[in-house]
Amino acid sequence: VAAIDREAVLLTRTASRTRAGEGPLEVIGDLVNDVAAARRRVGDDRLVGIGLSAPGPVDPSAGVVLQAPNLRGWDNVPLADELRRRTGLPVWLGNDANLAALGEARFGAGRGSRNLIYLTISTGVGGGVIADGRLLLGSRGLAAEVGHMAISMDGPRCGCGNRGCLEAYASGTGLVNRAREAIAEGRASSLAVEDGPLTPAGIAETAEHGDPLAQELLSAAGCALGVGIRSLLHLFNPSVIVIGGGVSQVGPRLWDPMLEVVRGDAMSAYREGLRIIPSELGDDSGLVGAAVLAFDAVDGSP
Numbered sequence: 001v002a003a004i005d006r007e008a009v010l011l012t013r014t015a016s017r018t019r020a021g022e023g024p025l026e027v028i029g030d031l032v033n034d035v036a037a038a039r040r041r042v043g044d045d046r047l048v049g050i051g052l053s054a055p056g057p058v059d060p061s062a063g064v065v066l067q068a069p070n071l072r073g074w075d076n077v078p079l080a081d082e083l084r085r086r087t088g089l090p091v092w093l094g095n096d097a098n099l100a101a102l103g104e105a106r107f108g109a110g111r112g113s114r115n116l117i118y119l120t121i122s123t124g125v126g127g128g129v130i131a132d133g134r135l136l137l138g139s140r141g142l143a144a145e146v147g148h149m150a151i152s153m154d155g156p157r158c159g160c161g162n163r164g165c166l167e168a169y170a171s172g173t174g175l176v177n178r179a180r181e182a183i184a185e186g187r188a189s190s191l192a193v194e195d196g197p198l199t200p201a202g203i204a205e206t207a208e209h210g211d212p213l214a215q216e217l218l219s220a221a222g223c224a225l226g227v228g229i230r231s232l233l234h235l236f237n238p239s240v241i242v243i244g245g246g247v248s249q250v251g252p253r254l255w256d257p258m259l260e261v262v263r264g265d266a267m268s269a270y271r272e273g274l275r276i277i278p279s280e281l282g283d284d285s286g287l288v289g290a291a292v293l294a295f296d297a298v299d300g301s302p
């Protein structure tokens with residue numbers, strides 16, 4: 001929870017662990033307490049309302065969290081109404097990756113861009129699309145799930161149930177699953193003998209030590225990202241693609257194959273003036289985007 005001004009300066013900020021196993025009432029109660037603490041610090045006279053970023057599919061116009069994948073009991077929770085009732089402030093809700101796109105487009109790596117795509121590569125792959133200056137929402141606010149773009153017709157199974165999604169190749173979960181499969185098929189790799197659970201960071205480190213399987217996995221993830229970005233270029237013709245999330249910090253072993261696929265394959269007109277760059281706001285991109293959402297609602301979006 002942060003109090004943020006119109007120039008995206010964080011005036012106060014608190015972080016507390018989400019009590020994911022407790023259910024919506026407890027989590028909303030914690031939110032209300034943190035909001036009250038922020039209000040005491042900045043004073044009510046400057047507050048215009050609450051911008052709220054939530055994971056998973058949300059219905060932004062109804063202010064409802066449809067599902068929250070890692071939180072227990074979050075099905076069709078009217079989060080905006082509940083928070084409005086308990087704080088007396090207007091509340092605007094958005095999907096976290098969508099709002100991160102808004103934050104990066106207005107105050108982050110894509111400042112000033114009217115056509116931007118944000119990709120976050122972490123446990124899953126999420127994203128947001130700013131098209132002609134506006135956040136693309138779709139008919140129910142579910143647009144821009146870039147992680148579930150099909151990269152192949154018969155690829156690995158994704159958490160969503162389909163096959164060949166970008167997320168199945170390039171997310172942290174996908175990387176670990178692909179590593180497990182290769183090891184089960186008998187591939188020799190120090191990933192097979194290392195202590196502890198397989199993690200994206202462990203795969204990145206093992207690749208640095210020269211392990212061919214770990215290097216192949218990162219390269220395949222980078223290529224899948226490149227193929228996904230190629231589709232996004234042709235669909236939306238962005239001038240900036242911003243990439244964030246923990247797995248994106250693996251560095252050149254992921255970025256180089258990705259950039260190579262984009263440079264090698266995409267029709268050249270789509271690459272003119274195109275920048276593919278890391279996130280500038282990092283963990284704060286969603287927080288800043290939530291503030292932009294609220295200010296745009298109050299001021300009228302540009």
Ligand SMILES: [Zn+2]
Nearest residue numbers: 148158160165
């Ligand atoms: Zn999927």
